[in-house]
Structures are given as C-alpha cells and as structure tokens.
C-alpha cells in the first residue's frame with residue numbers, strides 16, 4: 001500500500017476519529033510528523049482523522065496522494081449515482097457527537113469523510129445529512145460529446161453506449177468514455193459545487209487486478225451495465241493545491257506522459273484512473289460540527 005502522505009499506518013481508524021485533528025493542530029502534524037498526530041489531537045466532532053481510502057494512483061508530479069474515488073451505483077432507471085450511506089450520529093467517549101455517512105463496500109470501510117480535503121469539508125454537499133440527492137449531473141462539459149446533453153441533466157447509462165468508440169484529440173481510442181459533472185451540489189452556492197469525473201471503460205476488470213482487496217473494491221464500487229464495461233468516478237480536486245484536473249482534455253497532458261491519464265496543469269501532477277490504489281490521509285473535520 002502506498003503511503004505518500006507519510007502519515008503512520010494505523011489499522012484502527014476509530015482510535016483517531018476519537019481524537020480528530022483540528023485545522024490549527026493539523027499544520028503542526030504536517031510539519032512534525034507521526035508522533036504529533038496522537039498527542040495533538042483534540043475532540044472536534046466534525047468527522048475527519050487518519051483513514052484509508054481508494055483513489056487513482058498519482059504517477060507523476062507534486063500531488064501527495066491519489067485522487068479519491070467515489071463508489072458508484074446505477075439506479076433502476078439507469079441513472080448514475082455516487083454512494084452516500086445513510087447518515088448516523090456517532091458519539092465519542094467524551095460525549096461529543098458527530099454525524100457520519102459510512103458503510104462497508106466490497107470489504108472496505110467507505111466513508112464520505114474521504115472527500116473532506118481541499119476546502120470540500122466546508123461545503124454543504126459534504127455534510128452527511130444535507131438534503132441533497134446522490135445523482136451525478138453533467139456540468140458545462142469539456143468534451144464535444146457533451147453537447148448532446150444538458151448541463152444539470154442526470155448522467156445516464158444510455159449516454160455511454162458508445163463508450164468503446166470514444167476518441168478525442170488527446171490520448172488513444174479504446175480508453176473509454178468520460179464525462180465531467182457535479183455531485184450533491186444542486187441547492188448550494190455555485191462556489192460550493194463538487195466537481196467529479198466519470199469514466200466508463202473496459203480497463204476496470206477485477207479479474208485482471210492482482211491485489212485481492214482492490215479487486216473486491218472495484219467489483220463493488222465500479223458498477224457494470226448491460227453493455228459491458230464499468231463505471232468509475234472521482235472527486236475532481238487535485239490533492240496538491242486543489243485545482244480541477246482534466247482527463248484527455250488538457251493540451252499539456254502529452255508533455256507529461258498523461259495522454260491517457262488524469263492531468264493537472266497547475267503543477268503537472270498525473271493520476272492513472274485505471275490504477276486504483278489504497279492510501280492513507282488525514283481527513284479534515286467539518287467546521288459546522290466543531
């Protein structure tokens with residue numbers, strides 16, 4: 001398991017949730033390392049702490065870790081959605097309460113706290129019990145094919161039927177069909193929009209993944225539809241300084257070997273959407289629960 005954040009590996013996540021790292025304390029943690037994590041933690045109640053997550057492997061550039069993956073589901077009507085478990089109130093040993101959305105998916109403890117970074121932890125849509133649905137919707141779009149759909153229209157499997165034929169001026173054909181969009185951002189201020197990237201591809205076959213835990217995760221988090229191929233989704237916020245990266249859409253990508261990868265042109269970080277890895281990071285607490 002990669003550990004590019006250089007935080008300690010810790011299997012019992014709850015231990016750290018009980019001592020959530022506050023914003024001020026976190027800078028100290030990042031400067032001084034692992035020992036400080038436990039000694040500087042203070043109860044906050046907004047979720048967060050050290051946790052494992054799955055994401056698109058960071059293969060180049062200054063980004064410290066992978067791009068977090070959103071486990072998906074397809075509704076009975078063929079709509080694409082990101083799993084958002086029912087919120088539950090957790091009570092810490094000191095009586096502090098916080099709300100979390102978490103469940104086991106494919107043997108992995110998934111929590112929406114995976115997305116509490118880069119300021120997203122302050123967004124309304126990230127609050128577990130915020131009244132937002134879980135459907136993926138298109139944004140203005142960076143791909144020509146998205147002229148066929150409307151902004152804010154719900155993503156649907158019918159729009160991806162030609163996924164194996166998709167081609168664009170960057171990258172090779174046969175990589176699958178991407179779309180950009182938004183998630184849990186319908187009734188929030190524009191600056192709180194959560195950007196996402198969705199790809200349907202043949203490159204996500206669990207049988208071809210050596211690591212059993214990752215294969216189980218992909219099987220559960222990347223659904224198939226009747227046409228074959230699997231869907232995968234990511235929060236589109238670079239883990240370096242939070243720019244929105246592009247997949248086969250930014251001109252500079254080939255200069256960094258990112259023709260077929262997710263490329264962030266702010267400082268040239270590259271992520272591989274078909275190389276899913278488990279990593280660890282410090283999720284930030286939501287301020288409204290402090």
Ligand code: FES
Pocket residue numbers: 061062063238239240241242243264265266267268269
């Ligand atoms: S590489 Fe710096 S923000 Fe993405």
